[in-house]
Amino acid sequence: MPNTKKLDTKTGEDKAMAPTTPPMYIDHEAIRKLAGLLNETGLSEIEITEGDKSLRVTKSAPVQTVAAPAVAAAPAAAAAPAAAPGAVAALSHDNHPGAVKSPMVGTAYLQAEPGSPRFVTKGASVKEGDTLLIIEAMKVMNPIKAEKSGTVVDILIEDAQPVEFGQPLFIIE
């Protein structure tokens, strides 16, 4: 391939498009399958690499399914520098329609005081306005109430755990 060089010509054009080799093989089936997976999973990008072959398909934002704002974006861009360990956390919960998210940074308490019974337990029914937990922030105890009635499907935090803004705390369905 002595002449790929001419392609470079400092234009920034793609030197890979040299006509030295037969037309590119297009794996229609793989593309269709990946497209199906994109739709099914709500992802915005899939990239597959195998040896020196690679295939990437992307789909832009309104994928018609549920809004997945931060979720898909995070791993897609994730390759960058030294991603902090462990921070990936409960991503799928972020988008759960029944997720109750923390409205503030603070420390979450699942009962009124040490020794008291928990406000809610897994499987319990809650009514709109029931206190679910307390978040202590700036030495103030902030009761967090249910915004709708339902069943506590999951409790995603431990007692006395620090929580950040937007962190899913409960799943209520």
Place this chain on the structure above:
Amino acid sequence: MPNTKKLDTKTGEDKAMAPTTPPMYIDHEAIRKLAGLLNETGLSEIEITEGDKSLRVTKSAPVQTVAAPAVAAAPAAAAAPAAAPGAVAALSHDNHPGAVKSPMVGTAYLQAEPGSPRFVTKGASVKEGDTLLIIEAMKVMNPIKAEKSGTVVDILIEDAQPVEFGQPLFIIE
């Protein structure tokens, strides 16, 4: 002419003149197929890499409109720093089966001495072993001979032009 650029400065004055520059090789078929797949699947981007070749097609938001102009241009492996604007140069000659390429760096002369007739002219027939041109390197005149018989379809350089290793000089078919 097509390759003078490499030996000239890339300051831009030769950018406009590239009349003999043939177009960059474009795999129409592959692009059409991928465009079809984009439409069919509703994807917004497909990228295929195979060895050092790569092809990327994208389609912006409203997925049913016709293929975007910039599609194939999207430089997949697009080149890095400070690409100078300009010439996409003589790609297809590099890979032309009838291309006679320069075996060395030097200055090409199309006749034995000033005023002499040219060794070959466009359209002329040449026999294997005929001298096509002389390349002066290190003050030595190196005659470059035809390796096979044929017709001179194209002469890609000017008299007294600097040429580099691998640069296509003639097309003989």
Place this chain on the structure above:
Amino acid sequence: MFKKILIANRGEIALRIVRACKEMGIESVVVHSTADANGMAVRMADESVCIGPAPSRLSYLNIPAILSAATVTGADAIHPGIGFLAENEEFARMVEEHGFTFIGPSPEHIAKMGDKAVAKDTVRELGLPLIPGSPGILSSVEEGLAIAKEVGFPVLIKAVAGGGGKGMKVARSEDEFASSYSMATSEAKAAFGNGDVYLEKYLPDPRHIEIQLLGDTHGNAVHLGERDCSIQRRHQKVIEEGPSPALTPEQRAYIGNLAADCVRKMGYRGVGTMEFLFQDGEFYFLEMNTRLQVEHPITEMITGVDLVREQILVAAGEPLPFAQEDIKIMGHAFECRINAEHPETFIPSPGKITRFHAPGGLGVRMDSAIYEGYSVPPTYDSLVAKLIVHAKTREEALMRVARALEECVIERINTTIPLHQRIIEVPQFRAGDFNIHWLERYLAEQEAESRKAAS
């Protein structure tokens, strides 16, 4: 020394501080809005805490959330960075009340320097030169004229309630004074319902010269030379450099020592910058910024002092490791602020960065939190990278800036790289012959010319 520092900021400055923490063996926590969850500082920090949604008011200006984040992560100090809460007295006070160390000056110094009138009185008393003018509101045109003659024409008559250039008039000579005075007062009355005006010497073409200062809690303070930030557009600095091509070593020592004395007498802790207008060999105090500056790397390059490290050390109570005579100005540095903006229209250009290649090699430093695949959010300011270049001389540094800008690739957002490339080729800029109005005038001229050419 601190075990863990919480960084209440974003972007390149948050990353700058994370880097300093790593290099000092201090753990770092970066708080961030939902819009910055993928920020480089967040990725690089030991911990991160989301403190609110994208709007700054609900996240980076949300004091309770920041203090809660410091509590839950067990930080022992808070670095406010630049902007947001960095010069908020209330925040500094609350940080300390909650038992954290504020990495910055005392709340009192923030308050004092944050009130322009108080700041001017303070530094005047401590011996700094200010723009001469009336001590307060002018009671009459006669009083005004008398003062104008004293400070020398031209003078500027300014509405006390003023803003946006309204109620502001220049009087270039004694003859003009009465009419300028009456225009200013009537314009002020019309615009603000208050015709009170004051007067000061008018500086038509000053340079912006600022002195980097650093003080500790043991009574020591030094200056680290000046930065020339005259290349501005709409009061935003575009290219800064140090040392200023307009200052002599004597002028540098004079104003630097005055400023350092001033902060020493104040008992000022941490980094700070005093901004001056400079014209005809005279300095006029403008204001003091009680925090790190965006352009602090220039000073780092020409003095070899790591300002963020020193800032953290003095906040922790360490004495300065050097005295004034240890500070030497070595070579010349430029900083180009690369913004995500169109280089001609200056329309912001947030969006995904599809290609990024930082310039490298000798004397080139990139302070940037972008990476390939990063999306510049539309919510915050448009600074995406600071290209800092250092060389032995100004001329060599300019050549190096040119080659570094050429190497730098940021696609496909618009950036001001082409603007920088234009500016550094202009002979006046290369000669160091400019003032705070130069860039806007130059751009206006160029635009006018290209309009003429097009018509």
Place this chain on the structure above:
Amino acid sequence: MFKKILIANRGEIALRIVRACKEMGIESVVVHSTADANGMAVRMADESVCIGPAPSRLSYLNIPAILSAATVTGADAIHPGIGFLAENEEFARMVEEHGFTFIGPSPEHIAKMGDKAVAKDTVRELGLPLIPGSPGILSSVEEGLAIAKEVGFPVLIKAVAGGGGKGMKVARSEDEFASSYSMATSEAKAAFGNGDVYLEKYLPDPRHIEIQLLGDTHGNAVHLGERDCSIQRRHQKVIEEGPSPALTPEQRAYIGNLAADCVRKMGYRGVGTMEFLFQDGEFYFLEMNTRLQVEHPITEMITGVDLVREQILVAAGEPLPFAQEDIKIMGHAFECRINAEHPETFIPSPGKITRFHAPGGLGVRMDSAIYEGYSVPPTYDSLVAKLIVHAKTREEALMRVARALEECVIERINTTIPLHQRIIEVPQFRAGDFNIHWLERYLAEQEAESRKAAS
């Protein structure tokens, strides 16, 4: 001054020289093989010429092609870079015969220093210390023993025809001498058909210390301090630093001045490096490299001198712009050679770089010709990037190296980044307590331990 320089090299060093040319306003031509058509230096240069196919012999070592390229592009000087033809006397001579300036020393100096025996005789005469030993072939075991006692045990008995450790024996004491002597001679006879041996003092654990030198054509020469390149694997430098943690300022001045005197007396032009073994406070001359070194950036960081610029200037006949007393060592610098190799097996890993993010910020310099999308060819050496870090102290520089390595992303080829990260955490390395064998011994120990743990 030169108008146009042709650069007869590739990779990061070609880019380094292109950058210097740009910063000096000199046009640059990069010659390249077909394998390097997309190289960064080719892209950044004003012009480029393909001179041959991938094998170096046909391109980067192809003297007629390089000279033709210089002719057709109208270059007036040729920079050979590092490696390839940089120390080829014949090339230097032909460059000058063809009317170009060779950016390097005279062909005579290249030749003299290229012949180890001549080099040693030359520098001995000029006062440099060498490893003491026999003046030539030992005529008998008695003669050997006498000399051994003179230079002190341990001594090394070496075959004149030797290589690869064959015919080489250490005698640690007088008792051992006779048997070591006879083993060496018989091994030499068996291996090379020549039993001649000579003797020198054996240095079991020396450091590799090299002095950076710079001379002009006006009789001036300076040294720019030393680099400690003891961290080696298979005679390849891995991490270099300057100043050496093992030298005192007095030792630096002593050997530096000796070496500078030596090149001054030689009338040496350009940059050069004298390599020494250093043990127990004594220096022993090894050889002189008559060219730029890969690790030259370390010296640039700690002296503030742009070595490539100065090299070009002295080649153009300019006098040195500084004297010895102007050279100050400031702070500490490390260079990590990042190779495209597996960090444990050291198997080369050429291929496409799918992601690249260079570390940035204060005190961090990347000298690298890679970019995202670039394919590292399998044809040449595996160096893909040099990470150079500068800080006030060795300890601060080490912390900075760690954070810069953490920021650096090079995917999906293997690189030696993890090796560097391992080395800088080892207490002995951090303490500066190592010699030229340390790294290999350390890696062998670690491997042995992990084998033991696995079994």
